[in-house]
Amino acid sequence: MTAPTRRVLLQLDCDPQPSAFDAIVAVDAGVDVLLPYGGVSPQTVLPLVHGAMFTRGGAALSQTAIFVGGSNVEMAEAVCAEVTQAFFGPVRVSVMLDPAGANTTASAAVLAAARHLPLFDQEQAARCRALVLGGTGPVGQRVARLLGRLGVAVDVASRKLQRAEEVCAGVMEKVPHARLAPVANASTAFHTALESSDLVVSCGAAGVVLLDAAGRKRAGKARVLIDLNAVPPAGIEGIGSGDKAKPEGPAVVYGALGVGGTKMKIHRAGIEKLFGAKSVVLDAEELLALGESLTAPPT
Numbered sequence: 001m002t003a004p005t006r007r008v009l010l011q012l013d014c015d016p017q018p019s020a021f022d023a024i025v026a027v028d029a030g031v032d033v034l035l036p037y038g039g040v041s042p043q044t045v046l047p048l049v050h051g052a053m054f055t056r057g058g059a060a061l062s063q064t065a066i067f068v069g070g071s072n073v074e075m076a077e078a079v080c081a082e083v084t085q086a087f088f089g090p091v092r093v094s095v096m097l098d099p100a101g102a103n104t105t106a107s108a109a110v111l112a113a114a115r116h117l118p119l120f121d122q123e124q125a126a127r128c129r130a131l132v133l134g135g136t137g138p139v140g141q142r143v144a145r146l147l148g149r150l151g152v153a154v155d156v157a158s159r160k161l162q163r164a165e166e167v168c169a170g171v172m173e174k175v176p177h178a179r180l181a182p183v184a185n186a187s188t189a190f191h192t193a194l195e196s197s198d199l200v201v202s203c204g205a206a207g208v209v210l211l212d213a214a215g216r217k218r219a220g221k222a223r224v225l226i227d228l229n230a231v232p233p234a235g236i237e238g239i240g241s242g243d244k245a246k247p248e249g250p251a252v253v254y255g256a257l258g259v260g261g262t263k264m265k266i267h268r269a270g271i272e273k274l275f276g277a278k279s280v281v282l283d284a285e286e287l288l289a290l291g292e293s294l295t296a297p298p299t
């Protein structure tokens with residue numbers, strides 16, 4: 001009797017040191033053998049992909065998969081593109097892209113918001129407006145992209161208008177129907193966005209306050225406020241990191257840990273989904289769909 005083929009995951013990280021977090025999630029998701037590589041770039045990735053493609057044939061190839069991570073999202077995207085372009089015919093493996101945890105975290109944030117707002121109803125989503133604070137970081141960009149794809153009007157905030165403009169242009173290149181508008185923090189446009197948003201998602205750097213108590217008062221129309229920063233002080237003043245669908249006046253609020261459980265579920269389920277199939281590619285949209293299937297009430 002032959003032993004079952006072991007699950008091998010290549011962890012390709014663009015940072016010099018591969019993420020311990022991503023490694024542990026992979027092990028917890030049932031990976032038997034983890035091969036972590038750091039400092040991976042589009043220029044150096046091909047031999048690693050070939051190593052994964054050409055060692056196992058047929059059905060056994062479905063027990064090899066690739067995870068692409070790292071803190072540089074653009075670099076990780078370029079690595080992922082090189083990986084998928086190397087495949088041909090049946091000689092391919094499944095791939096998941098989650099640089100800086102951005103895809104899984106953004107998916108979890110959108111799913112939290114969708115519990116209270118009709119984001120998965122195209123017509124109703126088109127009537128929703130969202131403000132993404134710290135919208136230029138890895139997580140903020142993905143939140144903007146996912147909401148934009150669902151049809152929500154999204155204001156992307158940054159300290160620098162030009163950064164926000166670049167992010168909006170980058171997202172709209174991928175999602176041409178997205179309605180994204182750049183706003184500079186504390187500008188008139190920012191305050192208008194704050195006052196008219198149904199959803200505020202704060203994706204600023206750890207320990208940075210992006211919305212103080214006065215700002216929160218201006219966000220009176222918002223039905224959902226989400227703060228993804230887990231490091232005190234809170235990104236949105238008054239939100240506790242453990243808050244999860246906590247009612248506050250007419251709104252509900254979520255803190256980073258309140259969203260983090262769903263993020264972890266999506267991350268683990270994503271890794272599990274890579275095995276047993278050879279052509280799965282999981283980017284933000286696929287991970288959001290996976291998360292939706294995990295959190296859907298049983299029928």
Ligand SMILES: NC(=O)c1ccc[n+]([C@@H]2O[C@H](COP(=O)([O-])OP(=O)(O)OC[C@H]3O[C@@H](n4cnc5c(N)ncnc54)[C@H](OP(=O)(O)O)[C@@H]3O)[C@@H](O)[C@H]2O)c1
Pocket residue numbers: 100101102105134135136137138139140157158159160163164202203204205206207208228229230256257259260263
């Ligand atoms: N809950 C979870 O499971 C989970 C998972 C991953 C990440 N996170 C958290 O999610 C948040 C976003 O992550 P990220 O990697 O996208 O963040 P990031 O790249 O570190 O920062 C996001 C944005 O914050 C703005 N920013 C940075 N320093 C600032 C300052 N001093 N004042 C005002 N704005 C500042 C920057 O935008 P501008 O320069 O354009 O203004 C930056 O692009 C972080 O707090 C992170 O810890 C949570």
